[in-house]
Amino acid sequence: MLKINPYLDDIEISVIRKIAEAASEYKNIKEGKKLINLTIGEPDLPQSMIIKEETANYIMDAKLGYSQLGGVLELREEIAKYYKNKYNVDVKPDEIIITVGSTEGLSTAIKTVILPGDEVITPLPVYPGYEPLIILAGAKLIKVDTSKDNYELTVETLKRYVNEKTKAIILNYPSNPSGVVISEKNRDEILKFVKENNIYIISDEVYSEILFEGKHNTFLQNNFRDNVILVNGFSKSHSLTGWRIGYVISSKKIRDYLIKVHQYTVTSASIISQKGALIALKKCSCIDEQVKIYKERAIRVYDRLQNAGINAIKPKGAIYIFVSIGEGNSLKFAEKLLESQRVAVVPGIAFGMDNFIRLSLVSHLDELLEATDRIIEFINSNRV
Template sequence: MLKVNPNLDKIEISVIRKIAEACREYEGGEKPLINLTIGEPDLPQPKIIIDETIGYMKDAKLGYPQLGGMIELREEIGRYYKEKYNLNIEPDEIIITVGSTEGLSTAIKTIIMPGDEVLTPLPVYPGYEPLITLAGAKLIKMDTSSDNFELTVDVLKKYVTPQTKAIILNYPSNPSGITISRKNRDEILKFVKENHLYIISDEVYSEIIFEGEHNSFLQDGYRENVILINGFSKSHSLTGWRIGYIIASKKMREYLVKVHQYAVTSASIISQKGALIALKECKDISSQVEIYKKRAESVYKKLKEKQISVIKPKGAIYIFVSLDGITKLNSLDFAKSLLEEERVAVVPGIAFGMDNYIRISLVKDEEILNEAIDRFINFVNKKDRE
């Protein structure tokens, strides 16, 4: 009998992994598999990042970076937030992390205690709940379907209790692609400040916006209440590099850096250099965003033409499709059946807490995505006739 943290028994193997494993069976079959499960950009990593990182590796010592991350990278992030949001962020308000995952984990370990309640709107990225569970706290999922999955302060108020410590937000959202309006953001920030709560704002898709601008929760006047998480996996496809960052108030950062240091020491100095080059040389990713936008529009249009209910993504790299009126299967069985019959792999909505949806990742060429949607529609029609 293992004597491990009992909270670990509450954490299940992810549904995404189950589908990914099921995928293997169908690889190399007659009908080619179209795998739209994983949230990993297919667009290549900018060549200049690889080239200049290689140059750095030839010359530099590649020793321990400074505590909290390479100073040049923290300064460059500060410059970027000045330019984009007109915010003054100092290097001692930034920690360079092992991807946004470590940022999230560090933030949660720093502020969440056993018994705390943490709120998050549905649908929810499946990486949050295990971290909250491990901290001995509870993730409460807020139903935002009446507001098109955008959180409003009125919905938020309904869920706040004396146990509420923090709210985790993720706009643009994985899986819905929903963004947040300036008005809703401002009202939420005001409420959170008045009620001495924290927002952990996972803005890892901040650079992939299809209309309007990104409304970051990092705002003057509310800096004490917000821990921002971001990274380079989605904006620059640097998934395998594991590089991201936290921005927080100076005081909060003093606590965060303790957790970070003893958890990982630092992110790889090679990856830190890559991120520095990404910010210096590849700030403009509009052509990549244009590609995701065209894919999203094309898939959205195709589904709408068939009267399939679907959320129009305003950012990120996914499209969240409703199964209402399409099937009586739950989302996992639907996804398994779609995979088996049409060789199209998607993530069942249950992974995000919504069993009447599926998530399609927009990480293939438009042509392949269209082929996948044709197969999907074919599958739905066939089921309809059965």
């Protein structure tokens, strides 16, 4: 056999996808309980009709072709305006690249700044999509236990892991899977630390709009632009998962390198999806209502678990609940739960924490509560 990139030997298809595929086998089984699939973090809330209708009209009326490499100027201008209005951060359109979803944004950022032999730090629990990208870059992901600080990274913890090989930190707040957010104090201290130590932050802020309390403390700040690459998108905030549209923001200096990777990976994002994103930013008022729905789901499921004596990390944002299962094998737990209760969840080992499972809050409330009751029943029946 001809040689394949050896880094791929260290990469597996994600546990999330494996469990989701296993769950699909139960979908058409009519006997027993109905399958409730809480694996994939794909919003179930409807996409705005304004976005659909105006994009459809655009498709019929416009000549469709490639956009500029960095994306449609009007969309980049609207994103820049958004960050100024919401966070008082000065962003220019030529500091933005429109990407094929936030995943391409992450991949582009990592390919741009990470070299073989580098180390990249990230707090646990960690979204499993980061490590394969780091491995493909020939680097190593260093996973940091943050449980003593309520799963929030602090400078004190960071200092224990930084060495001469440290090139970057990947952060994800609000967190997938925990729903934890970062405080303004910790955000500011981390920014100051990376600037002093010439370290990049790749900040995945795709859940920034889905907050249940407080405000989002973005890492994109005026005085730290040369250290930060921000990644965001429209899949979670506007339920535009199938449109595959995201963006990266950095200083112009970094952006001039990011655009090279972006060009030779995808050329440019779909001009149709870019039009949909532009309409979402300018005309969609759906976010507040969606957050209200996610918040009610999170509170009701969390309270149900707590009342049953089952611990979970109380989410302050995102669309998940991370539930403690005590000591045990989370993959085996998830497999047995699926088999006996027809509830599909993601084992915590996928996020580097084997004593948890993740529930996605992407089903109707009644179905979520039914799934929660089945999980409680399963845990109680398996307690020694």
